[in-house]
Amino acid sequence: MKTGKYLGPHMHGLCYTVIILTLILLGFGIAEAQEDLAQLAQEAYTILQNNCSVCHGEHGSFSEDLLIEYTSLMTTGTVIPGNPGDSEFYKRLIEDTPEKPRMPLGTPALSVEALGTIRRWIEVGAPNWEVEYNVNFITTDAMFTVIEDHVASLAPFDRPFARYFTLTHLYNAGESPEALRAYQRALSKLVNSLSWRFKVINPTPIDPRETIFYIDLRHYEWHVGNEAWTQIEREYPYQIDFDPETQAGLHAKLTHLRAEMDCEVPFVHVDWFLANASLPPLYHDILGLPETDRELERRLEVNVAGNLQSAPGVNVWRAGFNDSRVSNNNRVVERHTSRYGAYWKSYDFAGSSGVQDILTHPLTFKHDGGEVVFNLPxxxxxxxISDASGNRINEAPIRIVRNLAASDPVVRNGL
Incomplete structure (x- = not known):
């Protein structure tokens, strides 16, 4: 007995085609959905890196309390996949109580869009942002070739002013594209924050994967005075050399670069530079900050005493606080006009009585140190940061000022 109708070979072929197309489209849909989840995870990670990593990153001040690392967030139950309402991490971003103040601490709340991204990421199961990336390994020889070719493209007169920063080692180690871009942005900010030139000029990527960056020392005035790159070379711990017999090719390329660029270290690692050039002593050395605040004020054409005497409300404004949340005692802050914009100067105190009581002695107080924030060109x-005599110091005494938002509250100079 027949239970169905024979469709014929053409109809069977059509059915098979429809089934195959359906499976293909279904596969595309699954792949697209997976790609969307991966993108959402990366967006969430970027938000957390930009807003939370200073305190809760691997080297953050509060990493022991909470570490922004995927496995840690999941295993501690701080994030409950699929349930943002019960996830302590999400609740701390939106709720504000005396016992549990809203995070990030001491900064504006995350935007509605950012909170929405974090919530969606948790709702869909908090997919892992720690994905492996396909890496086309960049050899040392290939990196040298890229730098050599770029140096050769410069006019001979310009070559001694060329220097390079590399992320190649981090790319080869599998760092995410987002992390590499964050390093690039941080490098741009730091080199320009160490510049006495009037124009912001970002390092230029010179390879297709954007792991090698070129700068001209003259763009930042790093070629004059204290010769900033010489200071960097002196501190850099990863200087490389190659055996002329067993590594003849690499040895020849490095020797050639050193000769063309007139330096011992043609390039440094971006991550090392960020960690070290943003703090003393290298921060002071590269900027050429003088030994006293009076010398700095002369350079910036700021006459503190003269402004206070004859130009209050014109070239200087002063305010006082007895609870600045930075100084342990009183704090006086002044804003002076300077050659390049603003010159902010604080006066901080080890006590709050006698001549250190700014309410009783608003003009004749005796301070124990201070901080300066000033505009570059x-x-x-x-x-x-200076002591009571105006001498430059690397960090402020904790008995006078402290960073209450950090587990290590020492206030250090630099970025």
Missing amino acids: NGLQAYY
Whole structure:
């Protein structure tokens, strides 16, 4: 007995075609959905990196309390996949109580869009952002070739002013594209925050994967005075050399670069530079910050005493606080006009009585140290910490000022 109708070979072929197309489209849909989840995870990770990593990153001040690392967030139950309402991490971003203040601490709340991204990421199961990336390994020889070719493209007169920063080692280690871009942005900010030139000029990527960046020392005034790159070379711990017999090719390329660029270290790692050039002593050395605040004020054409005497409300404005949340005691802050914009100067105290009581002695107080924030010619900010005599110091005494938002509350100079 027949139970169906024979469709014929053409109809069977059509059915098979429809089935195959359906499976293909279904596969595309699954792949697209997976790609969307991966993109959402990366967006969530970027938000957390930009807003939380200073305190809760691998080297953050509060990493022991909460570490922004995927496995840690999941295993501690801080994030409950599929349930943002019960996820302590999400609740701390939106709720604000005396016992549990809203995060990020001491900064504006995350935007509605950012909170929405974090919530959606948790709702869909908190997919892992720690994905492996396909890496086309960049050999040392290939990196040298890229730098050599770029140096050769420069006019001979310009070559001694060429220097390079590399992320090649991080790319080869599988760092995410988002992390590499973050390093690139941080490098751009730091080199320009160490510049006495009027124009912001970002390092230029010279390879297709954007792991090698070129700068001209003259763009930042790093070629004059204290010769900033010489200071960097002196501190850099990863200088490389090659055996002329067993590594003849690499040895020849490095020797050639050193001769063309007139330096011992043609390039440094971006991550090392960010970690070290943003703090003393290298921060002071590259910027050429003088030994006293009076010398700095002369350079910036700021006459503190003269402004206070004859130009209050014109070239200087002063305010006082007895609870600044930075100084342990009183704090006085002044804003002076300077050659390049603003010159902010604080006066901080080890006590609050006698001549250190700014309410009783608003003009004749005796301070124990201070901090300076001033504009560079390009508009970015630079920093300076001094003792009571105006001598430059690397970090402020914790008995006078502290960073209450960090588990290590020492206030250090730099970015």
